[in-house]
Amino acid sequence: MFSESEFIMIVGAGPTGLTLARELQRHGVPFRIVEKSAAPFTGSRGKGIQPRTQEVLDDLGLIGAFRATGSDYPELLIHLPDGSAMRRRMDPVVEPTPQAPYPNILMVPQWQTCALLAEGVPVELGVGLTGLAQLDEGVRVTLDTGEVVVARYVVGADGGQSTVRKLLGVPFEGSTHETERLMIADVRIDGLDRANWHVWPSENSFRLGLCPLPGTDDFQLTAPPSDLPIPELVSSVDPALRVTHVGWTSHFRANIRMVSRYRVGDVFLAGDAAHVHSPAGGQGLNTGIQDAYNLGWKLSTGIDALLDTYEAERLPVAADVLGISTRLHRRHVDGDEDAMTRDDPALRQLSLNYRGGPLACEHRPEPGAVRAGDRAPGAPCGDATIFDLLRGPHATLLAFDWAGDLPAATDRLAVHRVVDPAALDAYGVSTPTLMLVRPDNYVGCATTDMADISAYCKELGL
Template identity: 70%
Template sequence: MFTESRFTVIVGAGPTGLTVARQLQRLGVPFRIVERSARPFVGSRGKGLQPRTLEVLDDLGLIDRFRAAGDDYPEMLVHRPDGVTAAWRMDELHDPTPEVPYPNMLMVPQWRTCELLAEGVPVEFGVGVAALEQDSGGVRVTLDTGEVVTARYVVGADGGRSTVRRALGVDFLGSTHEDEQMLIADVRLSGLDRSHWHVWPGEPAFRLGLCPLPGGDWWQLTAPPTDTPIEQLVASVDPAITITEIGWTSQWRANIRMAARFRVGGVFLAGDAAHVHSPAGGQGLNTGIQDGYNLGWKLATGDDAVLDTYEAERLPVAAGVLGISTDLHRRHVANDTDAMRRDDPVLRQLTLSYRGGPLAAEHRAAPGLVQAGDRAPDAPLADGRRVFDLLRGGHATLLAFGFEGALPALPSSVHPHQLTSGEGAVWQSYDVHEPTLLLIRPDNYVGCATTDPEDVVAYLKLLGL
């Protein structure tokens, strides 16, 4: 039997693995994060951060950095074959509300997302996994440097071709469509204004897209697969545009799959290692970050029953999101007239819920709109702070609405906050109308909703707190 060490090995330093690392780091849990590539990722690939992901970044203390690095999606300018141009948005810009402070998708190139998430995280570049095996004593990981380490847990966040998933023998269910491909490249150019995302449609599908990336002078180019050099391809739609530099390039193919399991013993799959999506709708990277956000605090508990809830909660969510992105992809393939619309509220991922799951304890006879399992909304407080200020930091939070009785004894990892009837904005956001206790989980979902303090005590035992 292996001798168990108390640290976690995170395999893969993309957005998912880095989110797990940040969760463990702030909770004081030892870890190693290894990345097979010799250097950080350099491409723009997954450039859209959904509103729920922005809330995760707020909780991690990074939202100001990301907002400074990114921008709203620009208006799209369609250059029709007849010479007419038409301007429109995939989704209208939404105003912030007390409950939703970040209502719009933020464009940030993926390399910059990785860079910001990696600040202060000790990533070991040029180190991959060659093999792993486990028994009741832990998980023995053989690195491709020859080093062998034994960890308590391993997180496979190493992409769609995951070495960890293959070592576990977990099926990657779904299909690959070799005839559905897309060229993606980062380019510098002259002769085109940066105030729009430019698209040149063709027959039957589009010919070219050029989207200005924030934080510099790069553009993301998308086009159907072609043998034509990028410079000639761009010149064919507008001779006034000159490509001055070509950076990262990738040939995307429609590979739509999901792992049959997200946990095998002490090994967990997350991000692209667990599910790969079409880029349509900007769901894949965001779902991976939220996998890591869900898993990180559960690893910190070290509680086996709590860790089982990772798969129970995230696998159904991943399946649902995969269906959404696949539907959007099929509309693109069919060249539907509404294929580029992104105004479905579900894409913002704010409505994703764990209602009915193993960590959703709704004890109220007549719950309001916000129930156990739902995302905890924001709201202004009487002292000038926001609810998100109370939740930030990786701890659980007890919101006591008008509760005059004695609160239960709480461990130091749970922060209580009394809300008087004078703080009506919070009561309204949470749709609370009577004295109520809401226990907010460390990942800022409502865990327990009750009027009885004993329910909170029982729930904290369920969380291993």
């Protein structure tokens, strides 16, 4: 645990850093979060919130605000060169179930994601980091204001050009494809309906995409690099369209990289500081938020062996996700007919798991569908749901059809007997079973012996 003089320094106030700040807040861990930019980010950038990330937001108490602000992805309206049009969806619409109450991707402009995450978080804008020095316990941090402080831990969530990563000397392995570029901009347009994501294809790829951004009057424009000014580029596909405003603009180049280390001493890397992706498939922002979700509760314990599991769990996930987004990117580059299709269930990130990892303790000789290391699914549970029981910063002991003694609940461990047949079915439980669900709502320990739970709780500092 932390003394009164100790705190965690978060560098970078994007979605990853802000999620981590919220996690530390609810665990009662002191922190500072600094952001070298003088003002909050204003662009749409990563706009897709995947189902698993929506479950994280539910746990943080933010899902209502995000769903009120965002919207489902609209249907594509593809304007063909002969003047006709065709409609298609990027991915099928899935009906919510108790196991997966948020099964579809939610569109929220990144600036809005940051704004919602930042509510109540004391971000220090216009403050960058210039120096790091590892101490026997803690890190000496030099800020560009001239201030020098000692933090117990430092987390670099400062993006693909991460100063923290560079100061650590951690290589950013991968490649940059200079010829594979994309222009992205937030624009306002007269004469274009907002019910569809409009796409104008070219012979081998596409000329222009205009996606309506919920809660705004803007469209997110995507196009190959062009010498034409944005208003002329838009009117070149349809002279009836008039651009009335051009806001945030960025030129993306295919930069596909990741680190081989997530921890160096008392410094950690997360989000784009640890892995950068093609925007294809909407994986980067989501993976960063889930880095923070994994790391936050572990930092709150201050247990060194537990902190080592952050890299062991998240590095393989990032590698897998990087492979998925890269394959989708290659479809765009190669001009595949199905380049816009997003029907791979892995993109929803509900199947990501830590099976076989250092915190996955499966003690049953014949485990069911849900095993140690898996995401804890939702399910009806009397007058509530399993998600209701899990919500909050605590770990949760789910005692399925258990008649024996149980430990007393504490502020760090909730304890619930579960007898609802629908919940037993959702978790694949047919005999009395104990499952210890971690604070990030993955099953940590699954067993039929209370001694296993007691040992696991000790490991987690519960």
